[in-house]
Amino acid sequence: MTTTTDAIIVGGGSSGTAIQCALARAGIGRTVLLERGVLAGGPTGRSPAILRQQYGHAELVRMAQFGIDYFHSWQEHSSGNCDYRRIPLLAVAGEENLAAFDTTLEIMRECGARVEPIAPADLGRWIPGARHDDVLRAAIEPDAGYCDPHATALSFAAQARTHGAQLMQGVEVLDLLRSDGRVCGVRTATGDILAPIVILAAGPWTPMLAARAGVTLPIRTVRHSVAQLLRPAATPAMEVMLADYINGIYFRPEGADQCLAGSLRGADTADVADPDRFDEGISEDVFVELAQRMVHRVPDWTELGDGGGWSSLFDVTPDAYPLIGPVEQLPGLYVAAGLSGHGFKLCPAIAHMITAHITGQASRFDLALFSPERFAAGKPIVGRASYHYRTPLLA
Numbered sequence: 347m348t349t350t351t352d353a354i355i356v357g358g359g360s361s362g363t364a365i366q367c368a369l370a371r372a373g374i375g376r377t378v379l380l381e382r383g384v385l386a387g388g389p390t391g392r393s394p395a396i397l398r399q400q401y402g403h404a405e406l407v408r409m410a411q412f413g414i415d416y417f418h419s420w421q422e423h424s425s426g427n428c429d430y431r432r433i434p435l436l437a438v439a440g441e442e443n444l445a446a447f448d449t450t451l452e453i454m455r456e457c458g459a460r461v462e463p464i465a466p467a468d469l470g471r472w473i474p475g476a477r478h479d480d481v482l483r484a485a486i487e488p489d490a491g492y493c494d495p496h497a498t499a500l501s502f503a504a505q506a507r508t509h510g511a512q513l514m515q516g517v518e519v520l521d522l523l524r525s526d527g528r529v530c531g532v533r534t535a536t537g538d539i540l541a542p543i544v545i546l547a548a549g550p551w552t553p554m555l556a557a558r559a560g561v562t563l564p565i566r567t568v569r570h571s572v573a574q575l576l577r578p579a580a581t582p583a584m585e586v587m588l589a590d591y592i593n594g595i596y597f598r599p600e601g602a603d604q605c606l607a608g609s610l611r612g613a614d615t616a617d618v619a620d621p622d623r624f625d626e627g628i629s630e631d632v633f634v635e636l637a638q639r640m641v642h643r644v645p646d647w648t649e650l651g652d653g654g655g656w657s658s659l660f661d662v663t664p665d666a667y668p669l670i671g672p673v674e675q676l677p678g679l680y681v682a683a684g685l686s687g688h689g690f691k692l693c694p695a696i697a698h699m700i701t702a703h704i705t706g707q708a709s710r711f712d713l714a715l716f717s718p719e720r721f722a723a724g725k726p727i728v729g730r731a732s733y734h735y736r737t738p739l740l741a
């Protein structure tokens with residue numbers, strides 16, 4: 347059976363659902379979102395979904411700000427719930443990443459983001475018992491926070507449906523259809539769906555789909571682990587999240603007595619050949635390493651409990667910035683992928699950019715900068731700051 351619609355979105359993670367919702371609110375309600383599993387069943391649902399603005403490029407800082415404002419004011423413009431929590435982010439740096447840290451804060455200030463330096467000796471006011479002898483710089487980002495990624499995706503999709511949009515879960519897109527040099531729809535096991543616009547928001551699976559239509563997207567897939575640490579009973583509750591650029595670890599509280607922790611070191615992520623076959627658990631080595639980095643920062647936490655953890659996937663581009671926008675080589679085809687581990691907080695901005703292009707409205711952000719074809723054109727994005735660690739700690 348063949349059906350026709352105005353636009354097809356492939357992928358029901360934070361990007362696809364945000365895009366369908368933004369299109370619906372812009373008056374393009376006759377869309378179909380195809381998700382081969384369930385909403386937020388991929389990397390979106392495994393994400394701690396931390397909202398922060400610390401980036402080495404002003405455009406990404408502004409997009410993150412837009413996302414934070416969007417989630418912060420969710421109840422004013424959206425039904426449902428994204429379970430947004432506002433909680434400050436404490437960032438610390440030592441000698442190794444000092445220049446990157448200072449430049450990042452400078453970019454944030456240029457973009458109007460609030461970021462307040464604190465004396466390393468005052469770290470304990472934010473994390474009782476925190477060690478500061480290795481800290482040269484520390485700053486608080488008061489507008490940071492996090493969401494529930496499942497609730498967010500479900501809520502975006504529900505809002506889109508109130509405008510007439512259609513959601514099909516358990517339906518895999520097998521191929522992209524082309525006619526007269528344009529994309530004209532998709533093929534599924536239950537039939538073809540025709541549309542003049544197809545938006546690929548399929549995370550790590552996006553390059554495989556694009557390749558079927560002859561479009562090469564430079565996205566590789568890497569595995570990223572999250573440890574669930576049980577805070578020792580005698581220690582106070584966490585009122586802050588941490589980005590520790592010395593140990594290369596981030597964490598945020600989860601519930602009353604847990605925190606989620608992951609590595610900030612690129613060297614700790616490993617290439618995955620097949621995103622459908624990878625180990626979704628966390629290895630004991632990685633768990634122990636992340637716990638040790640936590641204890642290095644907060645020595646009182648030696649009695650940390652093992653709450654397990656998981657691993658999922660980042661879809662990473664060569665410059666670690668997303669691919670967003672139309673594919674000139676195949677008119678009608680759009681991409682929102684290669685989000686390189688930053689994508690949750692960016693989904694409102696990504697949805698705005700794609701919707702503005704489709705509806706012919708002005709975009710708040712520089713869509714051309716994120717062109718999916720920028721590498722072929724020799725125009726990778728160059729940030730002003732990036733963090734490097736001399737020695738990978740994990741095996």
Ligand SMILES: Cc1cc2nc3c(=O)[nH]c(=O)nc-3n(C[C@H](O)[C@H](O)[C@H](O)COP(=O)(O)OP(=O)(O)OC[C@H]3O[C@@H](n4cnc5c(N)ncnc54)[C@H](O)[C@@H]3O)c2cc1C
Nearest residue numbers: 357359360361382388390393396519548549688689690691
């Ligand atoms: C462990 C982890 C930690 C992270 N931490 C953060 C963080 O703290 N803050 C932040 O902002 N970001 C973070 N990220 C990144 C962020 O979560 C992701 O970039 C974002 O959620 C990706 O959403 P997406 O919709 O683009 O893709 P995905 O979540 O990958 O969704 C793609 C969907 O497409 C579907 N699909 C694939 N192929 C097909 C097909 N052929 N037909 C139909 N459907 C298909 C998949 O089933 C999947 O559901 C993290 C990611 C991970 C994995």
